Structure formats: structure tokens, C-alpha cells
Amino acid sequence: MLRTVPAGKFADANASLDEARYVVLGVPFDRTTSFRPGARFAPDAIRTHSWNFETYDLETGKDFSDIPIHDAGNLEEFGNAADMAEALRSTVNPLWKEDKIPLVLGGDHACAAPVVEAIPKDRMVFVVYLDAHMDFRDEYLGDPRSHACSSRRMAEHIGFDNLAVIGVRSVSREETEAIRKTGLRFIDAYAVHRAGIDATINKVLRMAGKREIYISLDIDCIDPAYAGGTGTPEPFGLTPLDVKHVIDRVGTRLIGMDFMEVSPPFDHGNTSALAARLAREAIIRSWK
Ligand code: MN
Ligand code: MN
Numbered sequence: 001m002l003r004t005v006p007a008g009k010f011a012d013a014n015a016s017l018d019e020a021r022y023v024v025l026g027v028p029f030d031r032t033t034s035f036r037p038g039a040r041f042a043p044d045a046i047r048t049h050s051w052n053f054e055t056y057d058l059e060t061g062k063d064f065s066d067i068p069i070h071d072a073g074n075l076e077e078f079g080n081a082a083d084m085a086e087a088l089r090s091t092v093n094p095l096w097k098e099d100k101i102p103l104v105l106g107g108d109h110a111c112a113a114p115v116v117e118a119i120p121k122d123r124m125v126f127v128v129y130l131d132a133h134m135d136f137r138d139e140y141l142g143d144p145r146s147h148a149c150s151s152r153r154m155a156e157h158i159g160f161d162n163l164a165v166i167g168v169r170s171v172s173r174e175e176t177e178a179i180r181k182t183g184l185r186f187i188d189a190y191a192v193h194r195a196g197i198d199a200t201i202n203k204v205l206r207m208a209g210k211r212e213i214y215i216s217l218d219i220d221c222i223d224p225a226y227a228g229g230t231g232t233p234e235p236f237g238l239t240p241l242d243v244k245h246v247i248d249r250v251g252t253r254l255i256g257m258d259f260m261e262v263s264p265p266f267d268h269g270n271t272s273a274l275a276a277r278l279a280r281e282a283i284i285r286s287w288k
Contacts, residue, residue, distance in 0.1 A: 011050035013071035020070030038263035081145035106260035109147035126208035132234035167221035229267020
């Protein structure tokens with residue numbers, strides 16, 4: 001489909017902040033990447049690819065042009081993750097309070113923890129953390145705000161029972177000990193392949209109980225064959241449709257989602273297109 005691509009704007013984000021139910025926010029920060037940097041370029045790459053898709057949705061019959069979406073642009077640059085986290089929390093907290101649905105485009109996965117840390121304490125939220133990596137270190141290279149620590153920071157805020165890591169296939173010995181101590185739950189990629197995605201989602205929804213659901217998507221949870229444009233590619237991953245099914249089944253219980261670790265310098269466009277399409281799926285499936 002041929003559509004004009006306005007620079008720096010997510011497709012069909014035509015609403016003002018006041019009238020919007022969905023707020024797209026970019027965080028061009030990748031200073032904690034541990035292998036290949038470049039995720040700072042992802043917010044705008046994902047926006048560009050979002051214009052590739054039709055406004056009408058085949059499966060639901062809904063149309064993006066009927067949905068109030070606002071693009072709040074990108075946060076500025078930061079010298080370190082602590083400063084980024086503080087600015088991101090104070091940007092996202094008012095969105096949570098006004099019951100808007102934030103869609104945060106990273107950046108490395110360090111840009112996801114502050115989004116969850118900004119959730120008001122009285123909201124009952126469960127985080128579905130999709131990642132090839134456990135990200136459960138207490139600190140990495142001296143930085144507790146590293147992308148290798150994001151699931152831990154989130155779990156500390158919402159409770160260790162209220163987060164599950166799905167699709168993981170890379171962990172350190174130190175993290176497995178922390179998992180034993182905290183009771184953190186995870187379903188590794190091998191278990192997802194064996195049980196199938198529907199049975200896996202059933203299990204995750206049982207864990208979530210009646211809580212609202214936030215999805216943190218590290219694009220490297222998807223196999224590098226489909227999503228190679230990322231900082232730390234890890235074989236044996238989930239498929240793009242697995243992740244779409246998670247979004248479909250969470251549906252209107254979704255209160256927010258992030259899209260992290262797309263790295264345009266290592267991408268031919270397919271990884272950015274996938275992230276953009278998954279962001280579109282998150283909108284169309286949660287809209288009511
Ligand atoms: Mn991650
Ligand atoms: Mn990862």
C-alpha cells in the first residue's frame with residue numbers, strides 16, 4: 001500500500017494527547033547494550049515501517065483511523081541509564097494515571113523497566129516479559145539499570161509473583177540462584193516449542209489471574225531468522241506468530257506494551273516492520 005510517510009510519526013496517530021487512548025513514545029537510548037549497539041535508531045525506524053500497513057484490519061474488521069492514537073515523539077538523549085529512567089518514569093506516570101495505553105518504542109531493554117516502575121502502586125498488574133534472556137541480574141558491569149537487569153527492576157516494583165519471562169534461552173548461573181530465592185517464574189523457549197503457544201498462553205493467563213496485563217517485548221525473543229536486526233541475537237527463538245497470539249489472547253486486558261532492542265544498523269527492514277506490525281496488533285486487539 002502506498003501511503004505518504006510523515007517523518008517521525010507513527011501511522012494513524014492523528015489524535016491529540018488529550019483525546020488519545022494510545023500514546024506512542026520513543027526512547028532513543030542504547031547506552032547499556034552489551035554486544036551490538038544501534039537500538040537508539042529504532043523508534044524512528046519502527047515509525048517509518050508502521051506506514052506500510054493498511055488502516056483496516058482483516059481479522060477484527062476494526063480500522064485504525066477510528067482509534068485515537070497520539071505520537072508523543074521521542075525523549076531526548078541521556079548520558080546514562082539512571083537519568084533516562086527518571087525522565088521516562090515522569091513522562092509515563094501521568095499516562096498511567098489517565099488510563100491511557102502507552103506504547104513505548106526502545107531503545108535497549110533498559111528503557112522498559114522505568115515504564116513499569118511508573119505504574120501506580122494501587123494498580124494490579126502482571127507483566128508478560130518476552131525475551132531470549134532472563135534480564136534478571138541485580139547489576140551488570142556495575143549498572144543496576146542495565147538492559148540485563150530489567151526484569152528484576154520490574155519485579156521489584158510489582159512483586160516477584162507478578163512477572164513471568166517467556167521464551168528465554170539464555171541465563172547466567174548467578175541469575176538462576178536469584179530465581180530460586182525470589183520464586184520468579186519463567187517458561188523457556190524449549191518448553192514453548194514443546195507445549196505449543198496456546199498451551200503456554202493458558203499457563204501465563206492462569207499466572208496473571210484477574211490482573212491487568214502489560215507486555216514487555218524484547219524483539220530478540222523471536223528467532224534471529226525472523227528478527228535478526230537486534231543487539232544480542234540468540235538462536236532457538238519464538239516465531240512472530242507466537243508473539244501475535246500472545247497479544248491476541250491478552251486482548252482488551254492489555255494496559256501497555258513496549259517494543260525493545262530492534263537495532264536498525266543490523267536490519268534489512270524486516271525486524272523494524274515486525275515490531276511496527278506487532279505494535280499495530282497491540283492497538284487493534286486491545287481497542288474496545
Ligand atoms: Mn531484554
Ligand atoms: Mn534479550
